[in-house]
Amino acid sequence: MVNRRIAEILRSGQPDEQIAIKGWVRTRRESKGFAFLEVNDGSSLANLQVVLNADMPNYAEVIKQLNTGASLEVAGILVASPGKGQRIELQASNVTVYGDADPKTYPLQKKGHSFEFLREIGHLRSRTNSFGAVFRVRNACARAIHQFFQERGFLWIHTPIISASDCEGAGEMFAVTSFNLKDVPLTEAKEVDYSKDFFGKPAYLTVSGQLEAEVMAMAFSNVYTFGPTFRAENSNTSRHLAEFWMVEPEMAFCDLQGDMDLAEAFLKHVFKYVMETCPEDMAFFNERIDKSVLATADNIINNQFERLTYTDAIALLEKADKQFQYPVKWGLDLQSEHERYLAEEVFKKPVILTDYPTEIKAFYMRLNDDEKTVRAMDILAPKIGEIIGGSQREERLDVLERRIKAQGLNSEDYWWYLDLRRYGTVPHAGFGLGFERLVQFMTGMGNIRDVIPFPRAPLTVEF
Ligand code: 4AD
Ligand code: MG
Numbered sequence: 001m002v003n004r005r006i007a008e009i010l011r012s013g014q015p016d017e018q019i020a021i022k023g024w025v026r027t028r029r030e031s032k033g034f035a036f037l038e039v040n041d042g043s044s045l046a047n048l049q050v051v052l053n054a055d056m057p058n059y060a061e062v063i064k065q066l067n068t069g070a071s072l073e074v075a076g077i078l079v080a081s082p083g084k085g086q087r088i089e090l091q092a093s094n095v096t097v098y099g100d101a102d103p104k105t106y107p108l109q110k111k112g113h114s115f116e117f118l119r120e121i122g123h124l125r126s127r128t129n130s131f132g133a134v135f136r137v138r139n140a141c142a143r144a145i146h147q148f149f150q151e152r153g154f155l156w157i158h159t160p161i162i163s164a165s166d167c168e169g170a171g172e173m174f175a176v177t178s179f180n181l182k183d184v185p186l187t188e189a190k191e192v193d194y195s196k197d198f199f200g201k202p203a204y205l206t207v208s209g210q211l212e213a214e215v216m217a218m219a220f221s222n223v224y225t226f227g228p229t230f231r232a233e234n235s236n237t238s239r240h241l242a243e244f245w246m247v248e249p250e251m252a253f254c255d256l257q258g259d260m261d262l263a264e265a266f267l268k269h270v271f272k273y274v275m276e277t278c279p280e281d282m283a284f285f286n287e288r289i290d291k292s293v294l295a296t297a298d299n300i301i302n303n304q305f306e307r308l309t310y311t312d313a314i315a316l317l318e319k320a321d322k323q324f325q326y327p328v329k330w331g332l333d334l335q336s337e338h339e340r341y342l343a344e345e346v347f348k349k350p351v352i353l354t355d356y357p358t359e360i361k362a363f364y365m366r367l368n369d370d371e372k373t374v375r376a377m378d379i380l381a382p383k384i385g386e387i388i389g390g391s392q393r394e395e396r397l398d399v400l401e402r403r404i405k406a407q408g409l410n411s412e413d414y415w416w417y418l419d420l421r422r423y424g425t426v427p428h429a430g431f432g433l434g435f436e437r438l439v440q441f442m443t444g445m446g447n448i449r450d451v452i453p454f455p456r457a458p459l460t461v462e463f
Contacts, residue, residue: 007043069101133281144273159209173204205230213250243456250430259429290444339385365391390431397421
């Protein structure tokens with residue numbers, strides 16, 4: 001007998017088809033002569049209703065084991081459902097239980113659980129409706145991302161996870177070492193002797209694949225990365241993870257304008273794809289998590305993003321009839337309260353801010369003629385704040401060397417990056433999208449720890 005996925009059966013299964021399914025029991029209801037099971041296999045939000053007749057050969061034996069959480073295979077025949085709520089149901093002829101789940105200890109019982117509680121049982125939470133929907137949408141976002149870039153001829157490149165350079169120059173890196181931490185070799189000056197470490201010099205988990213993406217863009221013109229990145233910033237917020245996935249396109253022969261156009265088209269594409277492929281999950285978020293999810297998607301797909309300079313944004317914030325925790329003045333690194341005010345209250349849609357002060361941005365961003373600002377752009381989303389950060393890169397060797405020094409970095413560490421400006425340099429640009437922030441934005445989930453299967457954050461590394 002053919003094994004089929006529940007999503008496909010609910011979509012196109014027909015009465016009289018002999019089928020088998022495998023999955024986990026969500027609920028069991030017994031009435032005289034029958035039992036009804038709701039079975040889920042992760043392929044869809046909706047369950048398949050399975051009807052067990054009490055005259056089935058091993059009924060008495062299996063029914064005891066079929067509690068919430070048990071795994072099973074059911075073979076039987078599809079019938080049009082006389083009940084409300086489903087088009088079709090499975091009349092079981094044979095049930096095999098793989099593993100039962102003791103109702104006295106299995107933590108996922110029928111009642112709704114808080115996301116805080118579910119975080120404590122991260123190994124089981126994917127079996128709930130909410131997390132099922134989140135991780136299906138996350139998968140759809142990933143597919144949409146690859147589709148968008150592949151259709152445009154971008155090469156997916158794999159940048160290293162272990163790196164010797166601090167791309168953002170912010171010093172928020174996790175060290176990678178093979179030293180025995182109880183006996184670290186020291187130099188005569190009593191400093192750590194990295195020459196004896198695995199790589200012969202300090203190494204870290206990467207904060208961004210951008211510098212390596214620039215290397216590849218100087219050969220393939222248009223490339224993108226999509227992989228995990230790491231930040232040791234001690235931020236206990238609903239928008240920060242210590243390990244998160246980033247998508248970083250990098251384009252040769254491209255300026256900030258082209259960068260912004262691509263980023264906007266990119267976000268529109270991903271939203272459109274998810275709306276088309278996950279309508280049931282998106283409707284669930286709209287109903288259960290955040291009533292504005294569908295309106296937000298519609299807004300992203302159909303409206304142009306607002307674009308303005310950082311300087312104009314500061315003027316707007318100064319005029320705002322609102323008390324911010326961090327007072328606004330030119331030069332301030334915008335906080336999420338400012339970003340959200342602009343996106344949620346002023347423009348009511350995503351906003352692209354450009355030309356930020358040099359002092360608050362990374363060394364690689366192209367210096368404007370005013371020498372006070374750089375060709376940076378951040379995309380600010382309602383409820384999330386910064387979702388994308390990008391820039392046109394500094395392609396002039398002398399200016400880049402000057403900027404590296406000004407930021408207190410050592411230009412020798414960046415010798416290969418500087419070489420790109422020595423040999424065949426071109427104007428180029430790129431951006432980084434925080435993948436989890438995108439999934440958060442799309443689903444309306446309030447906490448970033450609930451849109452990645454296994455969140456890593458300060459004091460959080462279980463599972
Ligand atoms: O703005 P960021 O730091 O930019 C870069 O890393 C550039 N190298 C990107 C580039 O131009 N290629 O990070 C990019 C995005 C942010 O806009 C945010 O969405 C996300 O990454 N992000 C985080 N997401 C979750 N947790 C964190 N701790 C994050 N830090 C940044
Ligand atoms: Mg940023």
